[in-house]
Amino acid sequence: GEDVEQSLFLSVREGDSSVINCTYTDSSSTYLYWYKQEPGAGLQLLTYIFSNMDMKQDQRLTVLLNKKDKHLSLRIADTQTGDSAIYFCAETYWGRDDKIIFGKGTRLHILP
Amino acid sequence: GAVVSQHPSRVICKSGTSVKIECRSLDFQATTMFWYRQFPKQSLMLMATSNEGSKATYEQGVEKDKFLINHASLTLSTLTVTSAHPEDSSFYICSAREIGNRNTGELFFGEGSRLTVL
Numbered sequence: 484g485e486d487v488e489q490s491l492f493l494s495v496r497e498g499d500s501s502v503i504n505c506t507y508t509d510s511s512s513t514y515l516y517w518y519k520q521e522p523g524a525g526l527q528l529l530t531y532i533f534s535n536m537d538m539k540q541d542q543r544l545t546v547l548l549n550k551k552d553k554h555l556s557l558r559i560a561d562t563q564t565g566d567s568a569i570y571f572c573a574e575t576y577w578g579r580d581d582k583i584i585f586g587k588g589t590r591l592h593i594l595p
Numbered sequence: 596g597a598v599v600s601q602h603p604s605r606v607i608c609k610s611g612t613s614v615k616i617e618c619r620s621l622d623f624q625a626t627t628m629f630w631y632r633q634f635p636k637q638s639l640m641l642m643a644t645s646n647e648g649s650k651a652t653y654e655q656g657v658e659k660d661k662f663l664i665n666h667a668s669l670t671l672s673t674l675t676v677t678s679a680h681p682e683d684s685s686f687y688i689c690s691a692r693e694i695g696n697r698n699t700g701e702l703f704f705g706e707g708s709r710l711t712v713l
Contacts, residue, residue, distance in 0.1 A: 518704075523706075523707070523709075524706055524707065525599070525601075525688050525690075525704035525705050525706045525707050526639075526688070526690070526702075526704040527704065528702065528703075571638065571639070582629075582641060582644065583629075583641075583702060585638050585639045586638060587638040588638055
């Protein structure tokens with residue numbers, strides 16, 4: 484079945500760039516997403532990318548997609564303490580009953 | 596952006612009782628809502644897809660008689676945990692997609708409901 488994998492933890496110093504990586508198995512994926520979850524809260528969509536794109540940039544966020552390797556990354560420039568959260572990679576294919584498959588989430592810890 | 600509200604945010608109940616969690620889209624209509632369960636430090640597990648005016652579609656391994664879902668209107672879906680037991684204690688999150696918003700596929704998430712069964 485479909486699967487989304489990502490590392491569970493990442494520690495980054497404040498001001499540095501954070502890069503969170505994700506791999507997925509479904510070659511039919513149409514949309515790929517990055518969601519952010521702060522403690523005790525629901526998920527917030529950070530950004531998404533169509534499968535026919537290689538890169539998308541939105542202020543401090545840069546998403547890179549390598550469709551051949553089924554690899555997605557999220558780069559957060561100038562990481563701030565407010566970026567501390569769990570980041571979920573997710574993917575979907577509209578032929579799959581609109582279901583979105585999530586990875587286990589990467590907990591980003593900001594070092595002073 | 597669109598807002599999804601869940602209620603209650605926290606609930607504690609005795610074993611054997613039933614608990615209802617509401618998920619409302621406040622400023623948009625949603626034909627489809629999704630219910631997730633999240634265990635500590637783990638990902639979201641999709642439990643079921645709730646479709647307005649029809650029966651919910653449950654994921655494999657999710658007991659439909661245990662987790663009753665009703666999507667009575669375009670802005671409200673409810674999840675009822677029947678005869679709750681301690682192992683049902685979890686963080687339940689709903690999400691909704693605005694009608695016609697399949698271009699981005701963006702889901703709007705509720706704040707979650709933490710259920711503790713004693």
